[in-house]
Every structure is written in structure tokens, then in C-alpha cells.
Amino acid sequence: MNEIFGIDLGTTYSCISYVDEYGRPVVVPNAENERITPSVVFFDGDNVIVGDVAKENSKMYPEDVVSFVKRSMGDENFYFEHGGKNYHAEEISSFILRKLISDAENNLGQKINDVVITCPAYFGINEREATKLAGEIAGLNVKAIINEPTAAAVAYGVDYDKDKVVLVYDLGGGTFDVTMIDVKKDSIKVICTGGDHNLGGKDWDDALIAYMAEQYKEITGNDKDILEDPETCQELQLLAERVKKTLSQREKAPISINYEGERAKIEITRQKFNELTYDLLQRTVNLMDDMLKEAAKKNYTSFDEILLVGGSSRMPQVEEIIKNKYNIEPKVFDPDEAVSKGAALYGWKLSVNDELVRRISEETGKDIEDIKKSIDEKSIDENVVEAAAKRVADDTGYTLSAVKASNVKVVNVVSKSFGVVTYNNEEKEVVYNLIIKNSEVPYEFTERFGTREENQENVMIKIVEDELSDKIVDIAYGNEIGEAELVLPENLPKNSPVDITFKLNEEGRLEIKAIEAVEKREISTSIETSSVIKGKDLEEAKERNKNIEVS
Template identity: 35%
Template sequence: MSTVYGIDLGTTYSAIARINEQDLAEIINNFEGDTTTPSAIFFEGAGNVVVGAEAKRVSLAEPDNSSLLIKREMGTDYEVEYQGQVYTPESLSALILKALVEAANDATGDDTSQVAITVPAYFGTQEREATRQAGQIAGLDVIGIVTEPVAAALSIGVGLREPATVMVYDLGGGTFDTTVMKIEPGKVEVVGVDGSRTLGGADWDEALVKLIIEKFVAEVGADAAPCEYDEEFLLDVRLKAEDAKKSLTRRESIQQRLSWETYKANIAISREEFESATKHLVDQTVQISQRTVETSQQKAPGLSIDKVLLVGGSSRMPMIAEALRGDLAWDPVNTDFDLAVAKGAAIYGQAQIEEILSYDDSAPDGSAEEKKLFLGGAQSLNVKNVLARSLGIEFLRSEGDGEKYIHHVSHANDSLPFDPEPISALTVSENQQKVSIALFEQAGEQESEVPEDNRLLKDVDLPFARPMPKESPIDIRIAITSEGLVRIKAEDPESGNSVDLEATVSQLDEQQVQEAESQVSAISLRS
């Protein structure tokens, strides 16, 4: 059996898994014997980096040489310099991916480069392609990109025997998303997705840091207020805050010893105080969860949630389950938390390479000689996804005012694949020699026709065979594949001239990817 690794490329922690000889998804421990690896990078020098737990420990003391939470920058033009070299989010993520695979190959004795990588459900076209390019830069063969909730469902739903509508509540270290899915043996159909790329466990950590400092100053006196600007003191508090968050998951209160200059105090922190300080964060996740269900019910009237799955390490906090019970009357089910997504990615990846994964209603009949079990004993796997964000084309309202707007041809949570109705457009000026076809993607939480509220994915010019009179027709046809790849064909009916645009886009072009691959391959990694 050819091996493919499933990788949960997380904001704060990552994990890697495979399908073992018993056809079960299993996590592969890293060099330190841990099931998860901090998504942290420390640059010791221009040619060598540390990835993982040691990098995380050092990063708080040497932030200028450290990379944390880089997943929040995926698909953007963010750049940062370490040890005299410039890195992008794709190349930094590649270092994490490379370290995970090297550790996995060392642990299993394999020499595998095939991977399926997960992304948040709300990642758009650009972020997904950036993730794929990160794998390419790491020297890996990315055979699939799968959303984290779908991966979690594949991992958790193996024992499913009856159809169910499932809500996946995924609160990771740096991101949050929710997904409503209809699941039955051999089939996952995503109905609705929502989330935030800037909300996660790291925000709970920061709130706890603030609470600890406030209690320390209240205990020792206002003269100690400048302590919040002391980097060494803040390092100590941040380390204590992360431990405190984990302890308060199991205990009602904890004590911590803090000192700054001549001031010393034992600080008591209760779970109730922590929950009060972070209630606004929990409320945000509840609002997003409720919005996801409401959006799903618009598509599927009468839809009700049968099961709520808690995924992501930060979902362990008791306040999460309590809020979902109290505010939404849900009874959430615990999962592997940190590990479910990587296991599901391994299932997805193995189905890809064995060609028993389909994306539409014509799934294979499961007649493969070797029996494979997916979701309730089915021998094939069918995944139907939705679009994470609205897509549209830029038009002018009229020649006179020059006002541009975005006409959305598809909307967030449209089922994929999707074939919008063709668009009949007109030129706006006399003797026009070309038209520009520009594809945009929704940038904010709400769909808007204002160009500034969207981001340009790609544009292309359609030249005419001759200068065209005003209001000459242009035909535009659009197709969106099961993986969210957008293809546009614009045609001048008179001459038959046409242009094709395919929105497999990221911030990096092919040459930049090759340069980043050379950069990463020259770096020595250790954990």
C-alpha cells in the first residue's frame, strides 16, 4: 500500500498521521515522542532552523528570530526577514511541513513525500493555493487539500451507521471555524461554513496574560504598573498563562508566584475569573456558530443539528461546552481534539491515491477487490463541498460616472461544483479595443459589491479584432470546480476572439515558488 501522510497544519500546533497496516488512521509521533508539534520556527542562523517545542521555548526570549502564528498570514503579501533572508508565509509553512514529514519518515521507516494538507473551512482560493504551494516548496507531492471540519468528520464518523446532520465546532490555537455537514455512510455533504482567521486559543492566552498582570499590580501596588512593559517579566507571564489555561481546564482555581524587581506576590486565579475575562471571545464563537446554522437552514429548510463535535485543542476549555449548552441548547461531543483533523486528512489522502474518492453524486460502487471502510462501512468516499466566499466580476455602471462594482456570480456556501448562468455584458465606450475581465473574491465577513470590500484574484484582457462600437456584446461563462477552482471564458461573439482565466492564484508566481523551494531545501532542520 502506497503511503500518504495527512497533515493538520495548525496555527499553533501541527500533527501528522497515516493509515496503518490495519487500515486505521494513526498519529505519528515526532522526534520528541509527542503527538503534536508546535508550529514554531527559530532561526539559529542563516542556514539552520529549529522547528517545534524547542523553537517555541526560545521564541519568547528571542522573538526577532522566531516565527509564530504564520498560518494567519497565509495568502497575503506578508514578508519577514530572519538572519538576513526574506521569507513568505508559504516558505515558513514549508519549513514546518518539511520538519513534520522528516520526523514521520524517520519514525515509520518510510520515504514518503505524498501528503494531504488541511485548511480551515473558510479559507478562500488564495489561502488554499498558498497552502498547496507551501507543500510544493517543502518538496512534497500535495495530492489533496481538505478542509479541517471534513477531515474531522472523516476521522470521527467511521463508526457512523445512520445519516446525521453534524456541526463541527473547531477552535484551534489561532483560528476558528464552524461547518454544518450532512453525513451518511460513504458520503459527506457540506451545507454551510463560517469562521474567523484571527480568533483562537492564542486570544484566550492574551486575555489571561492581561488578567494575571492586573491581579499582580492590584496585589503589590500601582508602582508596579510598568511591569507590563518589561519583556523578561512578560515572557515569564506568557509561559505561566499557557500552563494556567490548561490547568483551569481541569481545576477550579490555581496559584502562581510572580516577581518583578522588588515586588513579589502569589496570585490566585479562578476558572470563574478566567471565563469572565474571555466571555467576549466565547460569545464570538457562539454568534458564528448560530450564523452558520441559520445560513445552512436557508439552503436546507427544516435542517436541525443531530450532533455537535468539538475539535481543536482550545475546545477542551469547559466554558466552550457550557456556552453551547446554555446559549444554543446543544450537547457537544468531545473528540480527539488535537488529533482528529490529521487522522481525517490521512483517510482523505489515502482515498485520493487509491482513486475511491469522488466529488459528485456518481460515487464509485465500492467493488474494489480490497475492502476499504469509510463512514459507516462504505467502500467508497464521496465528498461534496461548498464555496467559502463569494466570487464576482468587476463591471462599470456606466461610462459617464466610471463607478465600478462587483457582480457576484456565486455566493458563500453555494454547493460545489457550481455552474452560474452565463453573463451577457456590453462595452461602455465607442471604439473600444479591449475589455478587462477581473475576478474578485469576498474579503470581509459580509458580501459587498464595493470593490474595496473584495480582493482581486486575477484579471485578463480580451482584445477585439477591431475597434468596437458602444454596447457591443461580450459573453462570459464561468465554472467552479469541486475544489473551488474558478474557470472563466470571455468571448467576443463577432470575431470569436476569446480569453480563458483560471483562478489558481496565490501571492507567489512559479519563479518565486522555485526560488523559495531552493531556499528551503538549503536550510538544515532540527527539532
């Protein structure tokens, strides 16, 4: 049975885990014996260094260091130029993955091939595809891409038998997600999700950096913009992170800034930090409120607990605003490691459950899909499941209770709406959403449209994603992610019917099918995103990856 590792590919820190013989998630320390690895990449000549050493060198060699690359996943305009070569975000992320994998292989003495990688719940198709490609460039078999809050809920659900509705507030280094999840003993069901993948701890750091630069000017009288100097800017970035951590423990943080021989000593208080970042904190609360309104539409009007995950959720201001706003004491739940552990558990459940289903299929002679359906519907003989679970436990070394616990159903939702561009009654272009945000996945929906003109030769189907929950939205809110052309028969009258089907799988891959009703002409396509590395660039990245030493 293949062992599947879980990876939290984070904006500021990353982490890798596996599941032991008792069904418990375990974090694998890196070569520096740290449980999390900075997501920082340093191009040192022909070699690539990832982690603490890269972060330390960011001050001396800022032009050779890449940080926060996760924010550029799926951005076709992002390149990092080094040594005459352009590196896409996917390739830089692959170096982080290789560091995690290499250190884990050395630690455990085994080869790692299969992984589950997490991403923010609010990632769209482009970003998810980019995350998967990063794994492929690193030479990994990516079994699944799952949402970070869902992974955290999987980790949380291991130790709780009581049914609970949980709100996961996930404030990472570069992204923010808030997700409502119904946690039961045998299922984890995502109700709604919201957030902003351009809101995270980095924004709190940037607020501090701007303040420190302003204070330096005021104290020294030097009117130069010290942030224009790459080394000084990098130094302030590192300093801001230390200040933020200090202010999570203490009320004051004294610092010293040196620039061109002039020194300024500054004392930053927690109160001042909270003032500087209040608007950022309030944005997270506003996004929570928006998500709660969506949950209410699904008849979820209350929740039992709020879990704080993501390293930035440690800031005291987060706990304070939640207590005041929602009159509930939030739980800080394994902020740095919960997502990685949950991904490992998810992968392990996939692997064990697949093996369990295969054994039952062999024993009963029934089709594997029929077995899966019977297990989901709880219509299968418990004695058959018990016997198969015992054999899996005996053969794999996992405990019987761990194998039986692997059958937990995870139900996710889509974080965007998906639709097509069409015309309304006023002949104005609009987006008609076939899949609405927060619908359960997998999801399939068909809608009938009509041709716009007589004798129309073709239909150009423009596929759009947006962040609204309405059926019809203004085209300005849509982001085109693909298109497909359906050739029509001759001499069709106006308003001839065309059926368009959208099908979204668990990983967020969208499949399109369009059929015209007269001759039943049909097109089918999977959305191939235009904003990820592909073709020649992808093959070159894979080949280049093999020849680059990563440490």
C-alpha cells in the same frame, strides 16, 4: 499504490497521520514521542528547530522564534527577518512540515512524498495557495488541500453507519470554523460553512496576558508596560497557555510574575477568565447563528449533533454556552487529532479509489471517467466492483472491507463569494457575484455583461472575493484577487455582449473565461494570487530549504 499522509498544519500544534491495513487512521508520534508538535520555529544559527524545543527557547530568544505563522498565510506584507534573510510565511510553514515528515519517516522507516494538508474552511484563495506552496517548498507532492471541519467529519464518519446532520465547531489555536455537514454511509456533504480565521485560542491567551500585565501594575505599583520587554512578553504568553489549560481542569490558577526584580503573585479564577473572554466566545456563537441562517436557505433547519474539535474547544465555557444556547449536549471529538486523521483518510480514499477505478477500467475496457461516473450514479455492476476490490485488497494488503469502504463521496462548498467589478444603473461600481458563498464545488457559472462605451477597445475584468451571500454587493466589501484583459474588436456599439465564466474546482482554484459575442475573441486564465511567494523568491526558498537542517 502511493500512500498519502494527512497533515493538520495548525496555528499552535500540528499533527501527521496515515491509514493502516484495516483502513483505520493512525497518528505518527514525533521524535519526542508526542502525538502533536508545537507549530513553533526557532532559528538557531544556521539550523532550524521546530516543536517543543523551539517553544521552550521562545522565552530566552524571542527575536529568533516564530509562532502563529498560520495567521499570516497569504499575507504579502509578512516577513520574518533573520540573519539578513527575509522568510515568507510559506517558507516558515515548510519547516514545520519538514519536521513532521522527517520524524514520521524515521518512525515508520519509509519515504513520504504524497500528502493532504488541511486548512480552515474560511481560508480564501490566497491562503489556500500559500498552504499548498508551503508543502511544495518542503519538497512534498500536495495531492489536495481540504477544509479542517470536512476532515474532522471524514474521521467522524468512519465509525457511524446512521445518517446524521452534524455541526462541527472547530476552535483551534488561531482560527475558528463552524460547518454543517450531512454525514451518510457513502457520502459526506458539506452544507454550509462560516467562521473567522483570525479568531482562536491565541485571542483567549491575549486576553489573559493583558489582564496579567494589568494586575502586575496594580500589585507592584510599577507603571512600566512589562509587555514592551520581549522576554517578559514571551514568558507571559507561555504562562497564559498554562493558565488556560489549568482553568479547564480547576477553578483557580495561582501564578507568579517576575520583572526587574519585582514579583507579583496573582490568582486567576475560571469565573474571571470567562468574564475576560466572554466577547470572544460570543463571537463564535454569532458566527454559528449566521451559518445556521445560511443552512436554512438550503432547507436544513435542524441538526442531530454538535462535534467540538480543535484544542481550544476543551475550555468548559465552550460546552456550557452551546448547551445553554442550543439545548444539546455537544460531543468532544478527538480535538487534537481528528483533523489530521481525517486528512489521512481522505488521502487514502483518493489513492484506493483511484486504484479501484483503474482495475475496473482494465477489466471492462471502459474509460476511467466513465467508470467514476457510473460509481457516483451507482449504475455499475456490483459484482465487477466486488471483484476489483478483492484484487486491490490482495495486492495492497488492505482488508476487503476497507477497500470497499474507500468509495465515500465528499462534497464541499466554497467559503467565499467570487465576482467581478461592474457598474449598476446609477453608474456606480459594484461587485456582481458569479459564485455565491456556500455553493457546492466544483462549480461553474456564466453571466452575460455589456460593454460600457461605444468603440470600447478592451474590457479589464477585475476579479473579487467577498464574504457576502448577495448577488450584488458594495465594492467596499470586495477584495481584489486578480484581473484579466479582454481585447475587443473595433467599432463595437455600447452594451455589446461579453460572457464571463467562473469555474471553481474542489481545491478552491478559480479559472476565468471571457468571450465577446461578435468575433468570439476569448481569454482564459487561472487566478494567480499576488499575495503568495512566487518567481525568484519561490525558487530561492526551495533551494534554501534543501540546505537548511530542520530538527
